[in-house]
Amino acid sequence: MATITLENVGKTYPGGAAAVQGINIAIQDGEFLVLVGPSGCGKSTLLRMVAGLETITEGTVRIGDRVVNQVEPADRDIAMVFQNYALYPHMSVRQNLAYGLKNRGTPAAEITRRVDEAADILEIRPYLDRKPRALSGGQRQRVAMGRAIVREPAAFLFDEPLSNLDAKLRVTMRGEIRLLQRRLGTTSIYVTHDQMEAMTLADRLVVLNGGRIEQIGAPLEVYRRPASAFVAAFIGSPAMNLLNATLDNGRLRIGSASLPADVAGSGAVTLGIRPEDLRRTAGRADALHMSVDYVEELGATRLVHGRLEGQKLVCTLSADSTLGDMLALEADAGALHLFDAGTGARIN
Amino acid sequence: MKRTIFGNQLLPWLLLAPQLLITAVFFLWPAGQAIWQSFLREDAFGLKTSFVGLLNYRALFNDGDYVNALGVTLVFSVAVAALSMGLALLFALAVDRMLKTANMYTTLLVWPYAVAPAIAGILWWFIFNPTIGILPYLLDFVGYDWNHSLQSGDAMVLVVIAASWKQVSYNFLFFVAGLQSIPQSLREAAAIDGAGPVKRFFTITFPLLTPTTFFLLVVNVVYTMFDTFGVIDATTQGGPAQSTNILVYKVFKDGFLGLNLGSSAAQSVILMGIVIVLTIIQFRYIERRVQY
Numbered sequence: 001m002a003t004i005t006l007e008n009v010g011k012t013y014p015g016g017a018a019a020v021q022g023i024n025i026a027i028q029d030g031e032f033l034v035l036v037g038p039s040g041c042g043k044s045t046l047l048r049m050v051a052g053l054e055t056i057t058e059g060t061v062r063i064g065d066r067v068v069n070q071v072e073p074a075d076r077d078i079a080m081v082f083q084n085y086a087l088y089p090h091m092s093v094r095q096n097l098a099y100g101l102k103n104r105g106t107p108a109a110e111i112t113r114r115v116d117e118a119a120d121i122l123e124i125r126p127y128l129d130r131k132p133r134a135l136s137g138g139q140r141q142r143v144a145m146g147r148a149i150v151r152e153p154a155a156f157l158f159d160e161p162l163s164n165l166d167a168k169l170r171v172t173m174r175g176e177i178r179l180l181q182r183r184l185g186t187t188s189i190y191v192t193h194d195q196m197e198a199m200t201l202a203d204r205l206v207v208l209n210g211g212r213i214e215q216i217g218a219p220l221e222v223y224r225r226p227a228s229a230f231v232a233a234f235i236g237s238p239a240m241n242l243l244n245a246t247l248d249n250g251r252l253r254i255g256s257a258s259l260p261a262d263v264a265g266s267g268a269v270t271l272g273i274r275p276e277d278l279r280r281t282a283g284r285a286d287a288l289h290m291s292v293d294y295v296e297e298l299g300a301t302r303l304v305h306g307r308l309e310g311q312k313l314v315c316t317l318s319a320d321s322t323l324g325d326m327l328a329l330e331a332d333a334g335a336l337h338l339f340d341a342g343t344g345a346r347i348n
Numbered sequence: 349m350k351r352t353i354f355g356n357q358l359l360p361w362l363l364l365a366p367q368l369l370i371t372a373v374f375f376l377w378p379a380g381q382a383i384w385q386s387f388l389r390e391d392a393f394g395l396k397t398s399f400v401g402l403l404n405y406r407a408l409f410n411d412g413d414y415v416n417a418l419g420v421t422l423v424f425s426v427a428v429a430a431l432s433m434g435l436a437l438l439f440a441l442a443v444d445r446m447l448k449t450a451n452m453y454t455t456l457l458v459w460p461y462a463v464a465p466a467i468a469g470i471l472w473w474f475i476f477n478p479t480i481g482i483l484p485y486l487l488d489f490v491g492y493d494w495n496h497s498l499q500s501g502d503a504m505v506l507v508v509i510a511a512s513w514k515q516v517s518y519n520f521l522f523f524v525a526g527l528q529s530i531p532q533s534l535r536e537a538a539a540i541d542g543a544g545p546v547k548r549f550f551t552i553t554f555p556l557l558t559p560t561t562f563f564l565l566v567v568n569v570v571y572t573m574f575d576t577f578g579v580i581d582a583t584t585q586g587g588p589a590q591s592t593n594i595l596v597y598k599v600f601k602d603g604f605l606g607l608n609l610g611s612s613a614a615q616s617v618i619l620m621g622i623v624i625v626l627t628i629i630q631f632r633y634i635e636r637r638v639q640y
Contacts, residue, residue: 051536051540052539052540053536053539053540072539073536073539073540074539074540074541074542074543074544078540079540080536080537080540082533082536082537083533084531084533086531086533086534086536086537088534088537088538088552089556090555090556099538099541099543099551100540100541100542103541103542103543103547104542147537147541151541
């Protein structure tokens, strides 16, 4: 159990390319923190820096009260779950689980006890004497987690652990990871590119883009008040609509359409509206008129893709609505997100 | 295994014909000749040939020189395999740690493989030549009087080095490929699991390299038994006092220099038998795909 503190952490490769820059995160004891972002945003690099697999070129990383910049991975008291599981193929599941304990000189009786305990928690006892290749993807995943929990480390680090599983198993394992982490209360950092995984797992999530933090916050907070146009587009499914608009003394103009805005000033802005915040309206004068291109049926709801003043727009409507070629839509003023057209920073 | 069904009965045989022809002309025929000749005895002028059954074989195992050659071959094979594989593994591990210069380093290490065995032999002959060689000259400074034409030990060291030198390149390539097929994350996981570099090598890397290592062991032993003829011929010619007279060189010497064709044929049949056994072991082992 420990806190993990990153102070102004950065990584510059010898060639001069910066992978991550100026990262400040304070992770509470027992917290489940998710690092999320598109590929190449530096999230894995950051995790590997905490693990000690990448050198830290700027700033300090603390685990507990100890600065670990120069500490070997083995001595950082962390356990990591890899994307490809990284199980030792020539060892049985039992040996895989025991390897880390053995290397640390744990007494044999204690190893047996901890391995059996972990095997019970993860329900992998029947496979203890099998080799990893004789296991299914989900079972391998459990073994990889087992290898982390037998060590009883100060922190778990997960590097996209579910991305090799099929969609259904991913959802199940996601739930199991969350449950396990709650039960053990171990501080965890979890890296994923999947915003759904990030939303469902995180106590707090960190959205990274281009090696910098875009936003840190609880999942709902990030969803409701994205700090930038990037976060707005990244978090939420289907993605938020981002429209080019002009702010003009309390009115937002999108082509010939216009909406009331509670922000003063004028100039070009990016207007974000979540598809689920758009609803149909009848007889409202300043309704947004959207031409329908095509419809995706999702069962309970349907996604309507179309155009508003030539710009792409998606809205989520209930499945029983009847559709014409044109839809009149409205959104609450509180559901409008305004971002600076240049920097992408939130305005309202 | 993918099976292809041919409509025409003749076509598969036609497609196989070139390979079968080569095998027949360059292997089955000479091998058959050797087996037949190993039962014959011919006088030195080739005027009279008589069938003697297993006499040639019996004579071989009562011949002190042949038993000596077996021993020499064993020492030579084990030494060459150990030296060339050991060095190759060290080089491969070094390359595996490199990022930028790995390609250049690999290219340079593979070059010796392109040198013909006889030329490699001559190269080492010059380097080790007691009169004009650079190494004896240097060894003289530390008080060692190198002379492989008189000292059996020196001669063995010379042929082992000369034969290993080329083989290091070959082994190196396989070890590099083997190492690259081990996911980096395994070693990282082991590092987090508290295994230091040495322990990581012996508990993770080396066990995962066993298929490569075993394959190379067999290939190297076969190499030392056959392909080292040129090296021996260019350096020591089996001497001094038979101390580097390995089986394949003795086959040549007894047959083409001593003109004892029957004995030479019997020797090559035995040599062939040894290599066939080794190859069978290799295929069985590789098919089981050890470890994982």
